[in-house]
Amino acid sequence: MKIAVIGTGYVGLVSGVCFSDFGHDVVCVDKDASKIATLKQGEVPIYEPGLDALMIKNVEAGRLSFTDDLTSAIDGAQAIFIAVGTPTRRGDGHADLTYVMAAAEEVAKLASDYVVIVTKSTVPVGTNRQVKQVVRKANPDLDFDVASNPEFLREGAAIDDFMKPDRVVVGVQNDRAADVMAEIYRPLFLRDFPIVTTDLESAEMIKYAANAFLATKITFINEIAALCERTGADIKQVSKGMGLDGRIGNKFLHAGPGYGGSCFPKDTKALARIGQEHAVPMQITETVIKVNEETKRRMIDKIFDLCDGQLSGKTVAILGVTFKPNTDDMRDAPSLTILPALIGAGAKVRVTDPQGQHEGTALLPGVQWSDNAYKAAQNADLVVILTEWNEFRALDLKRLARRMATPRMADLRNIYSAQDAKRAGFAAYDSIGRAAWTAEQAE
Template sequence: MIGTGYVGLVSGVCFSDFGHDVVCVDTNDQKIAMLRGGQSPIYEPGLDALMAKNVEAGRLSFSTDLAASVNAVDAVFIAVGTPTRRGEGHADLTYVYAAAREIAKALSGPTVVVVKSTVPVGTNREVLRIMREVRPELAVDVASNPEFLREGAAIADFMRPDRVVVGAESQTARDVMRALYRPLSLREVPIIFSSLESAEIIKYAANAFLATKITFINEIADLCEKVGGDVQDVAKGIGLDGRIGGKFLHPGPGYGGSCFPKDTIALTRTGQQHNVPIRIVETVIAVNQARKLGMIDRIAAMLDGELVNRRVAVLGVTFKPDTDDMREAPALTIVPALIGGGASVAVCDPQGKKEGVTLLPGVAWFDDPYEAAAGADAVVVLTEWNMFRGLDLSRLRQGMRGDALVDLRNIYLPADAVAAGLRYASIGRVAAAGHAQAS
């Protein structure tokens, strides 16, 4: 497994738990030293224990030596990063192609090279071309095996997936991939075999569709606020339609993370390259960015439009709960804007501080939400961690200087907030008597 980032490490650990012998390779000496010491460089519930179990069983190891690691293996996975190239939106495939060249130089016999990284259409075929150019005499097959792992639930997603997608055009590649995923056959997990191009599109299309669902319900939430509807009732009413489904119909401050922002942009760039504009997704991207900016206005409205010398407590800054991932998190737009407007910001997040100290300069960090809220004019729920779901709202209010609770994840009932003496704003819900709903 080349690359020990989120996808590579989780996939490598889970494959080893299937009973396969796995070597996870990375050029980062510090990261490999951490892994050898039993410490994961990422936060993912259950990963440390599963990793330790398979290291102890002798099925899982870590190395910086790519050449030695790929010798006499059945499959080599490329799971390196494909970040968005600055200023243009295209996926940066530098690491993928570099890995392909290094693998080709090091292979000693026929092998299936599997691209696990999220890559634009045509990348897998280019990987095959590169490898044949480097080693024309070597029998190499390339397969595409996109991941569908949700951060915070990645192990369950790998072990009990909805489906496994494999782009493979040779019988050898199909046979190797079937063997790797054979443990899932007991659960009758569908394995979809397709062309390389179809597998690449499936990954991007899936993420773009989910991002569209999030953006759709966010706009419906705005309509609900204007006309007196309740977006949670609306989401339930449409989500029970089997053609729609209830997942990803939860309004909030906009999507973030490592996948949706990057993949939607990459998909639209691919469409533009081929003169097939993906206009729905282009709109989703624009609306989502505006969504994050709009949350700043909501917070300011609860402070009578004045941020100067106001203290704001922000509960949660990672893009979602159960992860330490800050990539494209709404907090990265909202918190700097609050500070830029003259507010002081206190933050509580169980995993966000590691990245947030660098990404959010100028905030005060707290481990306890009540301590973060002490003296605050407003408390903003930005990420729905479990530790924030059951707060004693009366205690929260007693410690505050002001009385504004801005619940951007709808985790509290308006009536409960009002009963605790709070002015309450949420997303797309009917205002309760005695509380202000910012618009």
């Protein structure tokens, strides 16, 4: 089957590459000619483990190609996936559907044969019906159907998520469209991965409800962590004890500096806005959004406290600035709240991140970039672990402490322990949801 994918951002590129690996003939199209040129050279403009090799494999097999010409891309396509951005709209928090509707209108004007127009972008409930109206208005004679096919890809594990999904959600209005979607995902169906076929609105809602629930779990455990710090409980033990309950599960119960990324911040805001529009306030989701921002600010207070309330003239080494490991994505990362506050307080901030500098250079003006953790910590007064990259999980803490002017650590991912810090010669250690420790207190 020939498939066209409009948009070569994270979702579009991963989807296009994986569809081609299913054996389909896939053309990825984007208006950004420079991005298309980069892809044609075999280079991936985003960091996603394994994506470059899989892309090259399918290009060489003749199943995957890239173009900035929409006309040629959709010629003969039986399915056209819209995978463009839906950023948060300024002012009201709703998802901006400008790019989705523009793509739908362009497709309508160029398509001639029957085609299923599939929305892969995350869109509010009712969007696919709007897409249908836009297409029908632009080309009343076109024979087409619309489908909703939300993505559930974790950055850093996207290929595995696509090839071995918990489920595939498909929203359609008739059997004809369902048959096309079934053929696209036939390789997964044959391997018994769940394919949930439903109506358009339910498919759209599943995406938002799932992400809002996961964001709620993260925010809940971060609130419990704050309480643990005041009561003497250990959040790692609390999380373990909770997670062993099969009704709760252990995923997304790791306390940290707050969620970020391309999905949770945007989707929680959009769901809250949908609720307001339909007079059904999403009170839990609205609270999650508020508490998540408070969590990020609480991290700033921790850092100040470790430096005796004074950051002016201090050097702070930051380990990791992307919102999670195994990605270069900086969108709504906690670092974008925390680091400017440190710089504003007069701190000299050094940063190291395996993939974060490409985006971080523009987003974090005023920081100094280092090649590794030990260089970043040279003569520093405090080291802050902000992203749990693997290379930060096995640091030589003694070596790190020896390089510092004042060996203090804010471990905002709970990678180490107070005992680890003490043995390594640190003078102070604080983490999330556990008691802080200082050498002075121990005396």
